[in-house]
Amino acid sequence: MGRYDGRVAVVTGAARGIGFGIATRLAEEGASVAIVDLDESAASDAAGRLPGSVRHIGVGCDVSDGASVDAAIGRVVEDLGGIHVLVNNAGITRDNLLFKMTEDDWDLVMGVHLKGAFLMTKAAQKHFVEQRYGKILNLSSISAMGNRGQANYSAAKMGIQGFTRTLGLELSPYGINTNAIAPGFIATEMTDATAARLKMDVEEFRKLNADANPVKRVGFPEDIAAAAAFLCSDEASYITGQTLYVDGGGRL
Numbered sequence: 011m012g013r014y015d016g017r018v019a020v021v022t023g024a025a026r027g028i029g030f031g032i033a034t035r036l037a038e039e040g041a042s043v044a045i046v047d048l049d050e051s052a053a054s055d056a057a058g059r060l061p062g063s064v065r066h067i068g069v070g071c072d073v074s075d076g077a078s079v080d081a082a083i084g085r086v087v088e089d090l091g092g093i094h095v096l097v098n099n100a101g102i103t104r105d106n107l108l109f110k111m112t113e114d115d116w117d118l119v120m121g122v123h124l125k126g127a128f129l130m131t132k133a134a135q136k137h138f139v140e141q142r143y144g145k146i147l148n149l150s151s152i153s154a155m156g157n158r159g160q161a162n163y164s165a166a167k168m169g170i171q172g173f174t175r176t177l178g179l180e181l182s183p184y185g186i187n188t189n190a191i192a193p194g195f196i197a198t199e200m201t202d203a204t205a206a207r208l209k210m211d212v213e214e215f216r217k218l219n220a221d222a223n224p225v226k227r228v229g230f231p232e233d234i235a236a237a238a239a240f241l242c243s244d245e246a247s248y249i250t251g252q253t254l255y256v257d258g259g260g261r262l
């Protein structure tokens with residue numbers, strides 16, 4: 011008997027990285043998972059690699075576009091029979107020092123992280139409210155505390171924490187829990203891209219971050235997935251509006 015038997019979970023940006031790690035863990039624990047990502051074929055391919063005996067699907071969707079989000083949630087409910095868990099994980103970076111950061115760099119990052127979480131949550135919450143049950147998990151970051159070269163990303167990730175607290179207040183009376191995870195350095199294509207931007211070898215960059223971390227290693231998608239599987243489970247039903255830092259103690 012898994013904690014997610016009979017549950018349908020939607021994880022955005024889950025064709026790879028942390029999202030795929032969360033989707034895998036929820037599927038291992040019995041959930042039927044919809045992988046929502048920009049590229050439908052990458053999403054379907056990832057859904058095909060999920061474990062478990064229940065149905066998983068891949069859905070192409072741009073979380074920053076309202077019509078695309080409404081269509082995606084509609085498809086999940088029709089194909090998988092409902093929605094119980096929403097993980098707002100899709101993310102991008104457009105790093106630069108403020109004086110070099112363009113308006114597009116700002117808008118794109120706000121669009122995916124903040125507007126994306128808003129649109130997905132708004133589309134899902136009407137199902138959650140009707141059934142008086144729902145779990146929302148948002149991805150923040152240690153960069154919310156401020157990080158050089160990430161004025162856009164850091165503002166979005168702190169915004170996610172305010173969004174999470176507010177939903178905790180508004181939605182909890184309807185049986186809906188909303189929490190956030192703020193990961194530290196997690197080895198994914200996102201951090202590999204940062205290494206490339208800094209003209210560093212990926213392994214050298216990971217070692218640098220591991221050495222600077224109190225637990226002396228970098229994080230992996232599985233570290234975030236374990237915390238996500240707890241926060242979206244019924245065991246965490248008295249926890250809402252919170253942001254859990256999963257960062258090996260190495261916050262900025």
Ligand code: NAP
Nearest residue numbers: 023027028048072073099100101151193195196198199200
């Ligand atoms: P990743 O490997 O870059 O994966 C992000 C995924 O999101 C990609 O599959 C990407 O698709 C998808 N995506 C981007 N824009 C989208 C959109 N508009 N609509 C739908 N999907 C979209 O990133 P990650 O490292 O797993 O990060 C996942 C989340 O954790 C992000 O919110 C990130 O900010 C947060 N986080 C990561 C770290 C870290 O160290 N890795 C630390 C703190 C927080 P494409 O490939 O098609 O672009």
